[in-house]
Amino acid sequence: MISSMISAIEISSRQAHKILLLCVMLMAVLNSCETHEMDEPGLLVPLTVDEDPSLPSISVNGTQLHAESFGNPNDPMLVALHGGPGGDYRYLLNCAEFVNDGFFVVMYDQRGSGLSKRHDEKIYTVQLFIDDLDAVIHHYRKDSAQKIFLLGQSWGAMLATAYVNQNPGKISGLVLAEPGGFTWKDTKDYIERFQTLQLFDEASNDFVYLDQFVTGDDHRVLDYKAGLMAAADFAEGNKTGVEGLEPNWRFGAICHKASLDYAEKYGFDFTTNLNQFNTKVLFVYSELNEAYGKKHAEKVSSVYPNVQLEEILGQGHEMTYFGWNKFYPLAKNYLNEVK
């Protein structure tokens, strides 16, 4: 027994020396390399407007938003609202084409998203997003006669509806692309249909496997991590029919989480005054989004008295980018009709 113990220890000792050599080599390699911290500004996610003064921005409602406008400021205003909460307007830049149809186009990254300034998670409420939109409209609006149109995708379409519900007389037309829902229940049902984890699926396991590599409190780190998790959104077999990574600057992880937490805790109902909005609304949904479909589109859109419901064939949830050639003619015809 003693001899076997000695033998085992000798084997272990030989192995240990090899591993020691390997470790020393690794230490030497790492010590010779430049190392970074994940929260260093600009390394893993772009600088925001408060960090880079060269970015176009506006200061409204107590925050600094990354924002741009296109076209003649005296034309009817079309405000493009991105998804999320937490996304940004980079994938909506095609909407600048509406300038050619006689619109003054305004885009901004919502509070805490994209290249807009970050905020603490405690400030986020639905009303804050509505107030920010109102402040953006007032910032760019020339006079009270200038017509305002809203175009929103996903959460952006929900925000547009929330704004109309509070201000039914202010908006002259509305283009909505697959809003999750106008009540928290409808939205939650939709989210659960496309976010269910599949135990043996590559994309689902990729989504959760990342957790062991990156954790922390720092907003930049969490934004970077959320950006990586977006790989699941367009992974093979995704339920929303998204075919690839759409252009984006930064996903606002805190904004997204805080907004969902707020909705989970307090709920919302954006439908209480929509019966007063008699203007026709263009409501589009995509053929390839399995979690959405005609049934959900009809249910969600039914709260508007006057709806033009359209399906965009061969596209998924991000139809406003990947399906621009199909989305644009529909939106253009509608906007010219209600302008």
Added chain:
Amino acid sequence: MKKLINIFFLTFLAGILVSSGYSQNLNWRSAGKQNSNIIYSNFGYDFGVTAQVGYGRFIQTIRPLVLTFDYSMPMGHRLTDDFKVRFGTHVEFFEKNGFVASGKVLGIFRNHKTSLVRISNFGGEFSLVTGYFKPTFHAALELSADGAVVSYLKHSKLMKGNYPEIQDGWYLNNGAHYFYGIQAGKTIGRSYEANLRLGKVNARGNESDVLPIYFQLGLTSRF
């Protein structure tokens, strides 16, 4: 920063020199008497639905210890893009009337690849396991800490197309998790043991994981 790397590797090295080890549910009372080798396989949830295989070797020194090596990977159709390799030691440092306290020190190398990034990480795991161990069964509490100490990030063309200024390279102090759970095992025949681990996972900071639990069912064979 470099000091942190050195501390990690020296700690890691100390673990290897002190012993080398197993990882999961080890029954100190039924193992190591006649059989000095173990192989084990586990299936469960550990940051994804994962399968794990491993090898361990008992060494009788002043205190019993086991050197282990294991490999695990999550489910999915790509078999080699995500995996975790752990190696280190599990040492029993207290025993009285079946009550045992033991500690684990493991070095970790793990890899994660998606269409946006490849992350290669060096980390470590430290655990304390204490409970009641009889030759035919055991039940114990476990506390663990897992640190993702240093990672190499290599971003894809797709990611760089979106943000051309993104920096590949070595990044420090990437993350940490704390595990609180139970483990239990039942000996089957002379050479096998079925075992179970489950518990809660807390991420460092205020962030919570997508699914903050771990769960593992396994079979250990001694020979």
